[in-house]
Amino acid sequence: MDSSVVGSSSISSENLVHPLSRHKVDVHHHIFLNTESKLANNIKAGWRTPEENLPWSPEISLAAMDALGIQFAFMSPPPLSPPKPSIENREQMRAFNDYAAHLSQTYPGRFGVFAGLPSLDDLDGALAEIEYALGDLKADGIALVSSYGEGGTAKYIGHNAYDAVWAELDRRCAIVFLHGAQTPSSTPFPHPLLGLPVVEVPNETFKAAAHLVVTGKKRRYPNIKIVLSHLGGSLPLLAARVAALSPHMGCELNHQDIIDDFKSFYYETALSAHEVNLAAMEKFVPLDHILFGSDFPAVSVDMVQWYTHNLEEYFRDDPAKLHHVARGNALELFPRLAFVLEESDTPYSP
Template sequence: MDKNIRIDVHHHFFLDAKQKKKRNGEIGWRTPEENLPWHPTLSLKAMDALGIQTAILSPPPLSSGAIGSENRAFARTHNSYAAKLCNVYPERFGFFACLPTLNDVEGALSEICHALDHLKADGIALISSYGEGIHAKYIGDDSYDPIWKELDRRQAVVFLHGAQTPSSTPYPHDFLGLPISEVPNETFKAAAHLVVTGRKRKYPNVKIILAHLGGSTPFLAARVAILSKHMGCTLTPEEILQDFKSFYYETALGAHEVTLTAMEKFVPLDHILFGTDFPAVSIEMASWYTDNLENFYNGDARKLDAVTRRNALNLLPRLRLQ
């Protein structure tokens, strides 16, 4: 593509290369060496190569940490940096603000206010669960209701990424680290939790984007519809499926003929967005999925434009003013 027209809603930034490498060793992933240390010029180069006009930045999904000033400072530092970058490159970057651990409800509410009102963030980035091990809580937990209520009041956009949480067993192979084998299922578990607890229906004004085409969500939604109803969920199977279909789904590391065919059957076209996951992956890896997307919609310029650009413009109207 000669002209940069795409809008990438899944684009990370890393402020601490040493910490990122350390975390990579813990989760079984290698961020491409050429992307560390990260600098905005690396993203701009990738965006030009991939035909991307604007990337919506979000911090890498991290373990939530303990309640306290350090956790709040982490969120504020990343959000302030992203806002400054958007001011320098207003047509090239937007950002989803991160929050301190949601277990710090007061801190999370404060950062929502600061990020959306003062830093002019395009939305909020959340991970699937907060806390460690058996003490972790998924994002539909009752204690997080004040946060969802505020996001609903603001009609906020939320970018939801699966946490890099190990299962009860080690990941199966060095080629199948947590980002490959666990993160997609964590996204599904968070989405399903929001549905069966009624949070997705209770807060309908929050527009939630699920990373990586929702991970395993499209393929397990029908399983939840019947089995969770059997286990006591008060929603009907039809209501459960309806709520799953109300999420938005972005294509990073998921665009393939099989998955895109399933998504066309599962959600309206205007609920599919374009993403790359750069710089967690290389330009070449992102290009493979982007080429798949191009090939899938070959001959239908209207659909391709909707997925790669127009749907994001409708969801993030600030971008239309650039």
């Protein structure tokens, strides 16, 4: 694979070896409802959303999905650590969830919904939105970020203060999409070329997952299936470190318990499908725990194509595995998709 392609500002589809299938299921796809707010957050995060993706519209996502061979995408809100609890925060999440549900109903074979919640520090608001999203809207899952709050007072999602949220999600056997998010007022990104999405967000995903594991929350709520963004960030390389050192620091779980709990997460490939990452993940978790993700429209179609090409090249000699990662595993995790999508008897073939 030519890793130099990543650094180019525009990646031509002519560089791709294979034509793309039209049957992938994307579990990492965002909606940007407010362009002004998105641009302001880009400045804070040190990120550049491609100009062609703003202002965002359903047509932009559908065109990208067609170009990328994505048949179906689960929509989630931008991964921002919510501000302090407020009525405005509740209203924003309700508006997002209503709009996402509308898209899912308008395009039933193209869009699903990972509903957003107001800050988990607004416990009553979060629980009410779970009831509304999973009960009334029939959302496919819930989107959470790695921590809530500001600076030194921020709490990771395994904090005891959020147990009621986890208990309710467990009762409902919910699917959770967990995305890393840098907490406001915390350490800034190290360099303009290393904005929060480049280096901080993947590590925040790992830290949140590790927090759930070492606090025992991952096994306390076994009915929740958690999908980690970006192949878990740095998790595949640091899981063994947590397993070895946390018991030394007083964790009640033993080494193998910790490794087993890390293996129980699901992992999606957005901005992470490189042969090194994929080889590590394939050795670490069962293949049926690896899902396809794009992170569109935060990145360009060309960037997603580059990572998709890497994925196809990695599994070139085993199209059955490629089919499972690109589509089949998602159909197993979300059984309703079998009734929504036109099934194919042949494996995914790039």
